[in-house]
Amino acid sequence: xxxPKVDDLQAFLAIAQDQSFTKAAARIGITPSALSHRMKAxxxxxxxxxxxxxxxxxxxxxxxxxxxxxxxxxxxxxxMEVEALGELxxxxxxxxxxxxxxxxxxLCLRPRLAEFLENYPDVTIELYVDYGxxxxxxxxxxxxxxxxxxxxxxxxxxxxxxxxxxxVVGSPDYFKRYSEPETPYDLTNHACVDIRHRPDGAIYxxxxxxxxxxxxxxxxxxxxxNSTVHVLNAAVEGxxxxxxxxxxxxxxxxxxxxxxxxTDWSPYFSGFHLYYPNRRQSSPAFSAFVEAFxxxx
Numbered sequence: 001x002x003x004p005k006v007d008d009l010q011a012f013l014a015i016a017q018d019q020s021f022t023k024a025a026a027r028i029g030i031t032p033s034a035l036s037h038r039m040k041a042x043x044x045x046x047x048x049x050x051x052x053x054x055x056x057x058x059x060x061x062x063x064x065x066x067x068x069x070x071x072x073x074x075x076x077x078x079x080m081e082v083e084a085l086g087e088l089x090x091x092x093x094x095x096x097x098x099x100x101x102x103x104x105x106x107l108c109l110r111p112r113l114a115e116f117l118e119n120y121p122d123v124t125i126e127l128y129v130d131y132g133x134x135x136x137x138x139x140x141x142x143x144x145x146x147x148x149x150x151x152x153x154x155x156x157x158x159x160x161x162x163x164x165x166x167x168v169v170g171s172p173d174y175f176k177r178y179s180e181p182e183t184p185y186d187l188t189n190h191a192c193v194d195i196r197h198r199p200d201g202a203i204y205x206x207x208x209x210x211x212x213x214x215x216x217x218x219x220x221x222x223x224x225x226n227s228t229v230h231v232l233n234a235a236v237e238g239x240x241x242x243x244x245x246x247x248x249x250x251x252x253x254x255x256x257x258x259x260x261x262x263t264d265w266s267p268y269f270s271g272f273h274l275y276y277p278n279r280r281q282s283s284p285a286f287s288a289f290v291e292a293f294x295x296x297x
Contacts, residue, residue, distance in 0.1 A: 008042045009071055011035060012050060016060050016068050017138070076140075092284035093122035098274075099134045099144040100127055103228040103248050108145065108160040108272050109293065116292045123285045131197040131226045137277055142286055148270030157273040159295040164271040166207070167246045169258040173238040180261050181241075184208045184217045191240035192219025193231045206243045209267040271295075 014024040015035070025035040043050050050064035060068055100109070105127055117125070128134075128141070136144040151157045168181070174191075181187055187206065194203045203224060205216035221240050225231050228244055235242035235249075236257050242249075246266075252258040274290065282290070 004042050004045055008038055009067075010075065011038055012042060012064075013068065013071060013075065015039065015051065015058055016064065017140075019058050021058060091122050092120055092288045094283055094285040095124040095126060096143075096286055096289050097126045097128065097141045099130050099136055099139070099141045101131055101145070101228065102129050103245055104145045104160075104272050105129070106229070107245060107247055112293055116289070119292075120285065120288055123288070125289070129227075131195075133197065136275075143274050143276035145272050145274055148273045151273055151275045154278060155275040156278045157275045158290055159271065159273050160293055161247075161271045161295050162297075163268045165246055165266045165268045166243050167249065167260045167266050168206070168241055168243055168262045169232075169235050169249050169253070169260045170241045171236055171238040171258055172256065174235075174240065175259065180259075184215075184262055184265050187217050187219040187241065190219055192221040193234040193240040193242045194219070194221050194224045195228060195231055196224050196226055198226075207267075208262070208265040210265050214267075 011024065011028055014027055015021060018024045018027065021032045021035055021039075025032040028035065039051060046063075048063045049061050050067060052059050052061055098109075109127070113125070117123070133146075134141070134144065136142075145160065148157060148159065168184075168187070170178075170180075178190060181190060184206065192206075196203050203218065205218045207214065207216050209215070219241070223234055223239060225234070228248065231242045232244045232248060232252070234240060235244070236252055241261075246260070249258055249260070253260060274293065
């Protein structure tokens with residue numbers, strides 16, 4: 001059997017990750033037709049079908065899945081070793097890719113972003129806004145940001161801020177039309193602006209706690225976003241009540257554009273953390289990023 005070319009194996013992984021010849025071809029920089037020919041040639045050399053093609057998607061076969069599991073850590077290791085060569089440079093350099101949400105950018109990153117970029121002119125930061133709980137390893141992100149309680153134990157977690165809580169907020173105009181809720185159960189009679197993190201996911205139920213008891217409430221509303229910032233903006237505009245990070249709403253609370261209610265029912269919990277695989281070999285650029293953005297109390 002003729003040994004497959006490394007470029008063909010990388011192309012196969014790109015197709016498997018994107019589940020699309022068109023997307024993978026765009027990433028690699030060749031035409032979908034050329035990529036298809038390369039895959040056919042690779043499968044002929046191996047004597048195995050690696051991909052199942054339909055008119056709508058592409059999926060790995062059993063042999064393809066086995067090859068993915070074998071190749072991915074090897075190419076990841078190569079990428080880390082190449083990245084580690086940056087230690088030989090005088091200054092940290094390279095690209096850092098972070099999966100996060102827009103409220104995490106506002107609360108954890110934006111306040112220190114300008115200073116970091118000025119201090120490290122050879123470092124590029126790519127921030128991908130995503131509420132879908134992306135697998136940072138599979139999608140080749142350097143790290144992601146999540147609440148501390150939502151991070152698996154096989155990840156390194158670095159706090160980016162203090163404990164936080166979500167609060168129910170509404171505009172003065174909204175409360176002129178509707179009375180303030182006295183308990184979370186009253187929310188079922190209010191217009192609540194909701195959030196759905198993924199298209200195939202459920203609408204997020206608002207979480208409360210009091211006297212040691214935790215419970216959730218699902219309000220009724222006509223508007224659903226997948227972005228906390230837009231939920232907050234809708235509350236400012238008087239469309240309905242929102243359940244958002246208190247620090248994110250603080251500027252609007254301070255100038256009177258929003259009022260918070262039910263604060264006695266809003267518990268504090270572990271705040272946002274930067275997380276990444278514990279097997280990741282940190283580059284100088286990534287180490288500098290962690291040091292600059294970690295919460296120091």
